[in-house]
Amino acid sequence: xxxxxxxxxxxxxxxxxxxxxxxxxxxxxxxxxxxxxxxxxxxxxxxxxxxxxxxxxxxxxxxxxxxxxxxxxxxxxxxxxxxxxxxxxxxxxxxxxxxxxxxxxxxxxxxxxxxxxxxxxxxxxxxxxxxxxxxxxxxxxxxxxxxxxxxxxxxxxxxxxxxxxxxxxxxxxxxxxxxxxxxxxxxxxxxxxxxxxxxxxxxxxxxxxxxxxxxxxxxxxxxxxxxxxxxxxxxxxxxxxxxxxxxxxxxxxxxxxxxxxxxxxxxxxxxxxxxxxxxxxxxxxxxxxxxxxxxxxxxxxxxxxxxxxxxxxxxxxxxxxxxxxxxxxxxxxxxxxxxxxxxxxxxxxxxxxxxxxxxxxxxxxxxxxxxxxxxxxxxxxxxxxxxxxxxxxxxxxxxxxxxxxxxxxxxxxxxxxxxxxxxxxxxxxxxxxxxxxxxxxxxxxxxxxxxxxxxxxxxxxxxxxxxxx
Amino acid sequence: xxxxxxxxxxxxxxxxxxxxxxxxxxxxxxxxxxxxxxxxxxxxxxxxxxxxxxxxxxxxxxxxxxxxxxxxxxxxxxxxxxxxxxxxxxxxxxxxxxxxxxxxxxxxxxxxxxxxxxxxxxxxxxxxxxxxxxxxxxxxxxxxxxxxxxxxxxxxxxxxxxxxxxxxxxxxxxxxxxxxxxxxxxxxxxxxxxxxxxxxxxxxxxxxxxxx
Ligand code: SF4
Numbered sequence: 001x002x003x004x005x006x007x008x009x010x011x012x013x014x015x016x017x018x019x020x021x022x023x024x025x026x027x028x029x030x031x032x033x034x035x036x037x038x039x040x041x042x043x044x045x046x047x048x049x050x051x052x053x054x055x056x057x058x059x060x061x062x063x064x065x066x067x068x069x070x071x072x073x074x075x076x077x078x079x080x081x082x083x084x085x086x087x088x089x090x091x092x093x094x095x096x097x098x099x100x101x102x103x104x105x106x107x108x109x110x111x112x113x114x115x116x117x118x119x120x121x122x123x124x125x126x127x128x129x130x131x132x133x134x135x136x137x138x139x140x141x142x143x144x145x146x147x148x149x150x151x152x153x154x155x156x157x158x159x160x161x162x163x164x165x166x167x168x169x170x171x172x173x174x175x176x177x178x179x180x181x182x183x184x185x186x187x188x189x190x191x192x193x194x195x196x197x198x199x200x201x202x203x204x205x206x207x208x209x210x211x212x213x214x215x216x217x218x219x220x221x222x223x224x225x226x227x228x229x230x231x232x233x234x235x236x237x238x239x240x241x242x243x244x245x246x247x248x249x250x251x252x253x254x255x256x257x258x259x260x261x262x263x264x265x266x267x268x269x270x271x272x273x274x275x276x277x278x279x280x281x282x283x284x285x286x287x288x289x290x291x292x293x294x295x296x297x298x299x300x301x302x303x304x305x306x307x308x309x310x311x312x313x314x315x316x317x318x319x320x321x322x323x324x325x326x327x328x329x330x331x332x333x334x335x336x337x338x339x340x341x342x343x344x345x346x347x348x349x350x351x352x353x354x355x356x357x358x359x360x361x362x363x364x365x366x367x368x369x370x371x372x373x374x375x376x377x378x379x380x381x382x383x384x385x386x387x388x389x390x391x392x393x394x395x396x397x398x399x400x401x402x403x404x405x406x407x408x409x410x411x412x413x414x415x416x417x418x419x420x421x422x423x424x425x426x427x428x429x430x431x432x433x434x435x436x437x438x439x440x441x442x443x444x445x446x447x448x449x450x451x452x453x454x455x456x457x458x459x460x461x462x463x464x465x466x467x468x469x
Numbered sequence: 470x471x472x473x474x475x476x477x478x479x480x481x482x483x484x485x486x487x488x489x490x491x492x493x494x495x496x497x498x499x500x501x502x503x504x505x506x507x508x509x510x511x512x513x514x515x516x517x518x519x520x521x522x523x524x525x526x527x528x529x530x531x532x533x534x535x536x537x538x539x540x541x542x543x544x545x546x547x548x549x550x551x552x553x554x555x556x557x558x559x560x561x562x563x564x565x566x567x568x569x570x571x572x573x574x575x576x577x578x579x580x581x582x583x584x585x586x587x588x589x590x591x592x593x594x595x596x597x598x599x600x601x602x603x604x605x606x607x608x609x610x611x612x613x614x615x616x617x618x619x620x621x622x623x624x625x626x627x628x629x630x631x632x633x634x635x636x637x638x639x640x641x642x643x644x645x646x647x648x649x650x651x652x653x654x655x656x657x658x659x660x661x662x663x664x665x666x667x668x669x670x671x672x673x674x675x676x677x678x679x680x681x
Binding site: 012015016018020021022024026028029035038041046048054055063079080082083097098103105116117118120122123128129130143144145146147148149151152155156157158160162194195198199225228230248249250251252255256258259262294315319410411412429431432433434437 | 484485486487489491492495496497499500502503514543544545548549550551552553554556571572573574575576578579582583630631632635643644647648650653654657658661664665666667668669670671672673675
């Protein structure tokens with residue numbers, strides 16, 4: 001047999017294929033959020049109902065306030081309030097379960113879906129958000145779609161796709177201490193480029209990937225889109241099954257154990273061929289941060305800001321010059337000499353309990369030199385972190401501990417980085433203006449963000465973690 | 470959706486790689502209802518100074534590119550966020566075709582849903598088209614039937630998925646198309662319920678009792 005994991009996921013969802021390659025696929029899980037208002041307006045225009053409200057889940061995350069929550073009516077900004085209210089009205093009208101502002105399970109869509117077991121291995125998951133590939137960390141086939149496609153899924157519970165090519169990224173060996181999935185994915189993107197996986201469904205494999213927890217795999221798959229991939233996934237294994245057992249929305253009892261056998265059988269065959277293969281040695285992965293305005297602008301923390309004059313490709317050099325100017329850096333400057341103005345720990349990339357634990361390991365007994373915000377990925381994670389006392393470590397260090405939402409990842413709720421300010425951030429995009437007009441974003445792992453907070457400049461977390469983890 | 474067959478129009482060079490959808494339309498504009506129009510948001514922060522007025526830094530705002538309906542850019546155009554608002558901004562501005570070596574895939578899908586053609590050419594061809602426009606070339610002709618782009622003394626073939634080409638040529642709406650396959654969809658659901666009984670999600674209680 002020579003099927004890949006992706007082949008199996010694809011095949012089990014094909015409703016029909018047209019001769020020119022367009023294929024109609026069944027959708028198992030559809031997540032909607034405040035940004036889905038265009039799509040609800042579209043089906044209203046067409047007079048169509050939601051085909052399968054039982055397979056549609058609403059989550060309030062993109063616009064929700066993270067501070068001083070006093071119900072929806074208490075949201076001070078009228079535009080923001082309107083966006084949350086629209087989602088409530090649209091989901092209520094169509095009988096869709098909403099994890100809304102006041103729900104004890106509220107959180108970021110790509111955190112809530114996996115942690116409740118709404119996402120399962122072998123399911124096809126879509127959402128009007130480009131980081132939907134996150135769910136691939138649990139062995140799902142998941143991808144982001146646009147508003148017209150959201151309307152299509154609402155109306156039909158199906159989606160048209162062309163089968164992407166296959167790509168395997170294997171990371172073998174063991175990463176050094178203090179490193180995590182964020183360092184791994186930033187290294188991968190720096191290697192293959194921001195469009196290195198365009199047109200491909202990526203399977204992450206190898207012993208270093210197997211060694212990651214489900215949380216780490218979610219982080220890894222989350223940033224697949226930053227390499228242009230259509231989707232990213234890790235085959236389900238014993239780690240996945242243990243993680244899912246007992247999750248609220250997953251099947252339970254004997255049915256779970258039977259399902260689990262099927263999930264394990266979805267893995268790629270030994271002889272399976274991929275259209276593209278990339279191999280990385282885990283031992284070569286360094287603590288990695290981005291210096292520029294594309295996720296491919298990533299380097300080890302020990303490096304210097306690159307010099308465009310040394311780059312032969314004129315277009316590439318121009319792009320670098322522009323990024324260096326926007327970021328307010330100097331070519332040749334040591335990255336560890338770059339002072340930061342604030343830090344952010346959160347987003348669907350790095351806001352799970354492990355992320356909070358690793359930032360707290362650096363911050364315990366230390367103070368942050370700059371203001372900071374920690375926004376856990378869900379209300380459940382927030383409660384767990386508080387039980388573990390992590391909130392007290394953050395507040396003692398002088399950073400704010402707030403409620404869950406997309407927050408400073410995209411700034412739609414008002415949590416923004418001011419123009420010209422530099423933020424060390426656990427998020428996934430360092431695009432110009434992503435965290436606010438004129439904001440300068442450096443992406444890195446939670447431990448590295450914590451290290452930047454303590455040092456007041458970009459810093460290596462490893463010495464600060466020595467003897468602590 | 471209006472069919473797309475052939476277009477001869479002013480073309481605008483945008484010689485940048487990795488123009489992400491956060492650049493095409495910054496997030497802060499995205500709560501705007503579509504009916505209000507998105508054209509003013511197109512490439513907002515790249516085009517406008519602190520006073521909100523166009524700086525003329527990019528060709529889109531120069532008089533000789535007035536009325537442009539085609540943009541030629543470098544690789545990975547429309548990467549990043551899935552926001553269809555990026556396509557709304559282009560479409561509302563009047564753009565009907567973007568030519569580049571590669572596109573963010575969600576962006577390309579969104580373009581298709583809105584009748585905007587994303588035409589793929591090689592990097593060398595994109596550079597040649599950009600050079601010709603910057604040397605004073607003004608209009609290009611895009612022929613979707615023949616999959617060609619021509620202008621001045623240049624003519625290149627472009628790539629597009631065959632299914633996307635058919636949809637654009639005919640102006641088909643995806644939802645109507647899919648609803649015509651309702652028997653196939655129903656048959657799939659019967660097969661699937663037997664093959665994957667575990668795929669049905671368990672309900673969790675709704676604290677507000679808003680939904681069943
Ligand atoms: S946290 Fe950021 S990337 Fe994740 S869903 Fe929210 S806006 Fe998108």
